[in-house]
Amino acid sequence: MMKLIIFGPPSAGKGTQAQMLxxxxxxPQVATGDLLRDAVAKQTPLGIKIKSYLDTGKLGPxxxxxxxxxxxxxxxxxxxxxxxxxxxxxxxxAVELDKMTSVDLVLNxxxxxxxLVERAVGRRICPKxxxxxxxxxxxxxxxxxCDKCGASLIQRDDDKEETVRKRLKVYTEQTAPLIExxxxxxxxxxxxxxxxxxxxxxxxxxxIDRLKK
Ligand code: AP5
Numbered sequence: 001m002m003k004l005i006i007f008g009p010p011s012a013g014k015g016t017q018a019q020m021l022x023x024x025x026x027x028p029q030v031a032t033g034d035l036l037r038d039a040v041a042k043q044t045p046l047g048i049k050i051k052s053y054l055d056t057g058k059l060g061p062x063x064x065x066x067x068x069x070x071x072x073x074x075x076x077x078x079x080x081x082x083x084x085x086x087x088x089x090x091x092x093x094a095v096e097l098d099k100m101t102s103v104d105l106v107l108n109x110x111x112x113x114x115x116l117v118e119r120a121v122g123r124r125i126c127p128k129x130x131x132x133x134x135x136x137x138x139x140x141x142x143x144x145x146c147d148k149c150g151a152s153l154i155q156r157d158d159d160k161e162e163t164v165r166k167r168l169k170v171y172t173e174q175t176a177p178l179i180e181x182x183x184x185x186x187x188x189x190x191x192x193x194x195x196x197x198x199x200x201x202x203x204x205x206x207x208i209d210r211l212k213k
Contacts, residue, residue: 002027002081003101004208005088007178008109010167011120011159012193013200016132017109018085020201025208028077031085034130035068036060037156041127057158057166059174062092070100089175105211106182107204111193113168120164124153138197 002025006014018029036054039047046064053060069087072078084103088094097103111119122135126146133140133153140147158167182188189207193200 002208002211003084003103004081005084005103005106005182006109007106007182007188008191008193009111009113009116009171009176010164011116011123012109012111013119013197014085014109015130016138016197017107017200017204018083019130019132020197021083021204021208024205027081027083029085030069030072030078030082030087031130032065032068032087032089033085035072054158055163057163057170059089059170062090062096065089066093066096069097073100088178091178091181094178094181103187105207106188107191107207108179108182108188109191109193109200115194116168117161117164120159120167121161123156123159125156126151127154 004021004027006018006021008014015029015031015033018031021027022029036047036050040051040054041047046068049064050060052058059065065087069084073082084097088097119134119137122137124133124135124140124144125131126133126149128151129146129149131146131148132138133146140153144153145151146153158164179188191200191203191207195203
């Protein structure tokens, strides 16, 4: 049983690392952003409510997000643990998570702000399987095509520079304060996110494997 949080600002590499860790440790990635984008694409009642938040880079209401996490983590594939990616993001969500369960480790990816903008603006995603690529740092084998499922890659609507800067501001104001909360609980590890994808992954694996000893 292992419960982890992959924490960090927009486009720090949380999703990229969560997908790699999920494969290595056999526990699912629970990514609020992916779940919300899926709800928007399928035009579910949640998707219809949440669309304007995603488009403008604002955080969705805590009650909707907490319910989404409760529903997802109660699925059978989460029985041996999970990797939370993009949750919690407000103090209210952190308090609700503490009521739900205890987390073994928070992997906090630290990256310089301008590097984050470049990572977000150059990101391309697969709308079918949520695989993540970058036009400079993580190219697919065939331009514009997902290596994993062959679908055409797209740019996220919220990856336009103006929206990215707004998301970074929201992170600084509402999400970064959670670092102190995790520090007090004693389960936060800083990860140097300026390294390449494999260099970041190695640091995370070392931190997780220390936990298992
Ligand atoms: P969400 O999808 O969670 O967006 P985010 O936190 O802004 O994170 P990103 O998905 O942008 O980035 P990432 O850190 O996963 O980076 P990635 O691996 O893709 O949320 C979207 C929206 O949903 C929010 O704005 C909000 O509206 C709503 N929402 C979600 N959760 C919520 C919550 N809890 N409460 C309320 N609302 C919520 O990598 C980025 C790029 O960089 C990729 O192109 C990748 O290939 C590249 N890259 C990755 N690692 C490296 C590296 N080491 N070096 C170079 N390039 C790299």
